[in-house]
Amino acid sequence: MGSGSKDGEGSARFALTARRSYSLRLAAFYGALFTVYGVHLPYLPVWLDVRGLSAEEIAVIAAAPYFLRVFITPTAAMWADATGQHRALINGLAWLALALAVLFAQMSSFWPILFLAVPFAIAVSTTVPLVETIAVAGVRAHGLDYGRMRLWGSITFVAAGFTGGWLIDHVGAGAVIGCILAGVVATVGCAWLLPEHVGTARTAEPAPRIRAPAHAFREARKLVASPLFLAFLLASGAAQGAHGMFYTFGALAWHAQGISTAWVGTLWAIAIAGEVALFAYSGNVIRRWGPATLLLAGTAASVLRWTLMSFSLPLAALIPLQTLHTLTYGASHLAAMHFISRAVPESAQGTAQALYATVASGLLMGGATLMSGWLYASAGERAYLSMAALAGLGLAGALVIRARWNGGLLWQPSQPPSSS
Numbered sequence: 052m053g054s055g056s057k058d059g060e061g062s063a064r065f066a067l068t069a070r071r072s073y074s075l076r077l078a079a080f081y082g083a084l085f086t087v088y089g090v091h092l093p094y095l096p097v098w099l100d101v102r103g104l105s106a107e108e109i110a111v112i113a114a115a116p117y118f119l120r121v122f123i124t125p126t127a128a129m130w131a132d133a134t135g136q137h138r139a140l141i142n143g144l145a146w147l148a149l150a151l152a153v154l155f156a157q158m159s160s161f162w163p164i165l166f167l168a169v170p171f172a173i174a175v176s177t178t179v180p181l182v183e184t185i186a187v188a189g190v191r192a193h194g195l196d197y198g199r200m201r202l203w204g205s206i207t208f209v210a211a212g213f214t215g216g217w218l219i220d221h222v223g224a225g226a227v228i229g230c231i232l233a234g235v236v237a238t239v240g241c242a243w244l245l246p247e248h249v250g251t252a253r254t255a256e257p258a259p260r261i262r263a264p265a266h267a268f269r270e271a272r273k274l275v276a277s278p279l280f281l282a283f284l285l286a287s288g289a290a291q292g293a294h295g296m297f298y299t300f301g302a303l304a305w306h307a308q309g310i311s312t313a314w315v316g317t318l319w320a321i322a323i324a325g326e327v328a329l330f331a332y333s334g335n336v337i338r339r340w341g342p343a344t345l346l347l348a349g350t351a352a353s354v355l356r357w358t359l360m361s362f363s364l365p366l367a368a369l370i371p372l373q374t375l376h377t378l379t380y381g382a383s384h385l386a387a388m389h390f391i392s393r394a395v396p397e398s399a400q401g402t403a404q405a406l407y408a409t410v411a412s413g414l415l416m417g418g419a420t421l422m423s424g425w426l427y428a429s430a431g432e433r434a435y436l437s438m439a440a441l442a443g444l445g446l447a448g449a450l451v452i453r454a455r456w457n458g459g460l461l462w463q464p465s466q467p468p469s470s471s
Contacts, residue, residue: 106300110420110423116170132400284407288407346449357436419437
């Protein structure tokens, strides 16, 4: 009895240590990766503007990765799902991003920047669905709180935005590249610390079983044949894609209003602060409201936010308006992660993450970003009305999810054949 009790306590301690380790390593990687995003997203257009690029050229550089990842990201995710090599692929992408960042930092004209900055953005963004797959696997296997891991990315995004804005004001736009390089170096280091995909690591076999590629394609076909999953892609994709103009021209538009770079960083920080709070209490929020209601709230708030942004509001009005980011990004993304976790069988999780990333941060974000270059050049901040219209389509998709999804799996998984 005594020996059994000690063995049980030892097993419990080991399980607790494993859970904490899994969570901490993911939190560290999110923190490093979003240090890159915290500078790249708001300030790369500022660096490109200083290089003398036009609004249309800036929009092309910002939009091109979203379209190209339509082909690259799902292929990478299906390969990772089939082999279980999510961590190895993330490491390779991190090193590739570092090499590309070093190269495009030396460039000063449109075409060289385009050919280097675009694959850099794809390498960084393709890591997101891969690490999200590892995180969601931890939620299912260990009962981890996704929001508590993900919030560290939001925190470092804020810190990077503040730091980048201060450095641009005091050193110049060249600081943008230095901050991006520092973030990529940290990402490379933290990538080596990532845990293996728990769905592979927990198997009792001596080596992970490799799924037949045909099985991965069958699972992908089931996803795109599901009306509810397509409604989910429309809702979540439109909510995320409607940020396209803000991400590309938000800082430049505020500069045109006379708002300093330091205040630009502060406005971004206000937006992310609500996101951090949401992720910190995401477990309770999801239990109370569920993914469908959160997605509905996110898309409705998106319609309101971008409509109001079209009126060139003063700084005093922008401060409270930025808090809607809690819903437009935070709630819609949190809802997407939990919808995938609950509705998609584990064998198709990575593919579902990739399709979400491809539509949300690919087709719709790319289209919105590319269109925003022409619209901003011709209509200024009134172009935000087109983002509100896109969010309206997402609201329609969210209403379908809210009415028709029963909260369970979209289909019952079949046993994949193994391949030698």
